[in-house]
Amino acid sequence: MSSSWPLYEVFVRGKRGLNHVHVGSLHAADERMALTNARDLYTRRNEGVSIWVVRSDAITASTPDEKDPFFSPSGDKVYRHPTFYAIPDDVPHI
Amino acid sequence: MSGTDSAESATRLSAHFDATIAHDQRIEPRDWMPDGYRATLVRQIAQHAHSEIIGMQPEGEWITKAPSLRRKAILFAKVQDEAGHGLYLYSAAETLGIDRDELTERLLQGRQKYSSIFNYPTLSFADVGVIGWFVDGAAICNQVPLCRSSYGPYARAMVRVCKEESFHQRQGFELLLTMMRGTEAQRAQVQDAVDRWWWPSLMMFGPPDDDSPNSAQSMAWKIKRHSNDELRRRFVDMTVPQAEFLGVTLPDPELRWNEERGTHDFGTPDYAELMRVIKGDGPCNAQRMERRTKAHEDGAWVREAAAAHAAKQQALRETTKEGTAA
Ligand SMILES: [Fe+2]
Ligand SMILES: [Fe+2]
Numbered sequence: 093m094s095s096s097w098p099l100y101e102v103f104v105r106g107k108r109g110l111n112h113v114h115v116g117s118l119h120a121a122d123e124r125m126a127l128t129n130a131r132d133l134y135t136r137r138n139e140g141v142s143i144w145v146v147r148s149d150a151i152t153a154s155t156p157d158e159k160d161p162f163f164s165p166s167g168d169k170v171y172r173h174p175t176f177y178a179i180p181d182d183v184p185h186i
Numbered sequence: 187m188s189g190t191d192s193a194e195s196a197t198r199l200s201a202h203f204d205a206t207i208a209h210d211q212r213i214e215p216r217d218w219m220p221d222g223y224r225a226t227l228v229r230q231i232a233q234h235a236h237s238e239i240i241g242m243q244p245e246g247e248w249i250t251k252a253p254s255l256r257r258k259a260i261l262f263a264k265v266q267d268e269a270g271h272g273l274y275l276y277s278a279a280e281t282l283g284i285d286r287d288e289l290t291e292r293l294l295q296g297r298q299k300y301s302s303i304f305n306y307p308t309l310s311f312a313d314v315g316v317i318g319w320f321v322d323g324a325a326i327c328n329q330v331p332l333c334r335s336s337y338g339p340y341a342r343a344m345v346r347v348c349k350e351e352s353f354h355q356r357q358g359f360e361l362l363l364t365m366m367r368g369t370e371a372q373r374a375q376v377q378d379a380v381d382r383w384w385w386p387s388l389m390m391f392g393p394p395d396d397d398s399p400n401s402a403q404s405m406a407w408k409i410k411r412h413s414n415d416e417l418r419r420r421f422v423d424m425t426v427p428q429a430e431f432l433g434v435t436l437p438d439p440e441l442r443w444n445e446e447r448g449t450h451d452f453g454t455p456d457y458a459e460l461m462r463v464i465k466g467d468g469p470c471n472a473q474r475m476e477r478r479t480k481a482h483e484d485g486a487w488v489r490e491a492a493a494a495h496a497a498k499q500q501a502l503r504e505t506t507k508e509g510t511a512a
Contacts, residue, residue: 096287096493099280116277116343119286121492122499133273136266137350155216 099148100126102133104140112144120145207408212338215281223407226400227337228282229298230409232289235275237301240474242268244308245317253311260357261314267354271347278339294479302460303390305468312365312372312379318358320380320387320425326351327421328391336408359428366433373433380429381437388452389460391418397457422450 097119103112115134120126126145134140154162170176179186199218206213213219242265249265252258276286292298303321308314329351332344365372392398392414404410412420422441429436440453462468 096489115346116274116339117280118273118277121489122496125492125496133270136263136270153216 097121100130100145101148101151102126102130103144103146104130104134105142106139107141112142117148207336210408212341213336214338222403223409224282226404226407226409227340228279228284230404231275231279231282231340232284232292232298233300235272235279235289236293236298237304238268238272238275240300240304240478241321242272243474243477244304244306244470245314247308248311248314251311252314257361264318264354264357267350271350274343274346275340278337278343281339290482294475294482296466296475299464301390302463302468303386304474305463305470306383306386307470309382310375310379312362312375313383315358315361315365315376316379316383318354318356319362319428320358320383321390322351322354322358323425324387324390324421326355327417327424331411331417334408334411340409359432362432362434376432377434380434384437385455385459386463388418388421388455389457389463391415391421393457393460394454419449422452426450 099117099119100123101117102115104115105112118126118129118133120129123145127143130143130145131140135143166172200220203213203217203219203223206217213223245261245268246265249258249261252261276289279289280286289298293300303324308317326348329344329348333341333348335341335344362376365376395401395413395415398414401410401413405413426436426441426443438453440451442451444451463471466472
């Protein structure tokens with residue numbers, strides 16, 4: 093038996109200046125209901141100033157395994173990190 | 187040839203899973219996991235979710251009967267939180283590929299259980315206080331270690347739940363403090379509630395370790411972090427000084443501090459009673475399930491109407507879009 097109400101993923105901005113963060117999911121008949129349900133479920137104690145809801149089946153995701161070759165382009169580029177560069181200790185402010 | 191390949195890849199996946207657990211990292215929804223791990227999680231999370239939802243009933247009965255607007259508002263907020271806990275947990279269970287409706291179905295058919303504690307009646311308003319103090323207190327003992335459970339969505343749901351449980355326990359204790367400062371009859375009510383809820387609360391931690399068949403595997407998978415008896419002991423140690431402060435007696439003649447072991451000795455709960463209640467033969471099992479079933483059936487037309495409305499609105503939007511495009 094499958095649910096007649098679709099599943100929505102919920103993202104909450106905790107306060108101004110922060111990103112929206114995924115907090116969980118819920119079922120709702122439509123977007124409006126998903127928003128009000130998300131408010132009642134995930135922000136009962138002022139945990140948020142803004143909510144996004146998106147149908148779970150609208151999300152495209154990479155495969156979960158971090159060993160996946162999908163992420164390999166960033167694996168071998170140590171020169172993208174500041175620690176790659178040797179700078180004498182006495183150079184100020186760097 | 188391909189048989190060897192898939193066997194090899196299965197070994198590799200399983201080794202990767204074991205290494206993730208060994209390094210205390212979290213398993214996430216789309217990771218490969220052993221079937222047993224998935225099934226154990228679905229069972230445990232669903233049972234936990236059902237407990238939160240059924241747990242709304244014993245206290246919910248007192249919302250309209252609470253003695254002041256303040257107590258009504260507090261109790262209403264608490265019961266609403268328990269609904270929220272149930273939903274956080276169903277949400278976590280769904281990441282394992284099981285549908286929420288299917289879980290509800292399993293509960294209503296009696297194929298999945300909920301905590302034995304909610305099959306006891308709430309006879310007086312003092313019970314509301316004692317539930318907050320004991321039952322939510324025991325839930326905190328159980329749930330705080332689950333915040334480090336190896337399955338990410340479960341652990342994250344537990345973090346959310348634990349933040350809210352502290353209010354539950356404190357409102358219960360404060361309620362009892364207030365009653366203990368009241369009349370002789372009120373103090374007697376509190377003691378009576380303590381006498382009735384103490385042993386069932388200890389049973390919440392489940393059967394003793396030597397009779398808990400799935401525990402070892404759950405601990406090896408780091409779904410559970412501590413054994414039933416260990417958590418039960420922690421609960422007793424935490425609660426005894428609170429009982430002293432409150433001025434009530436915990437109904438266990440064997441309860442005493444063990445200096446040598448640095449913990450309390452206490453009596454053995456009646457585990458035969460626990461088994462009876464789990465199997466459906468507690469004082470309120472039938473009533474709780476009947477109520478849950480009725481709520482589900484009474485809500486059917488609302489679910490259908492909302493879905494029909496959503497479909498109609500969607501169709502309307504599409505016609506308007508087509509109209510604009512043309
Ligand atoms: Fe709860
Ligand atoms: Fe609670």
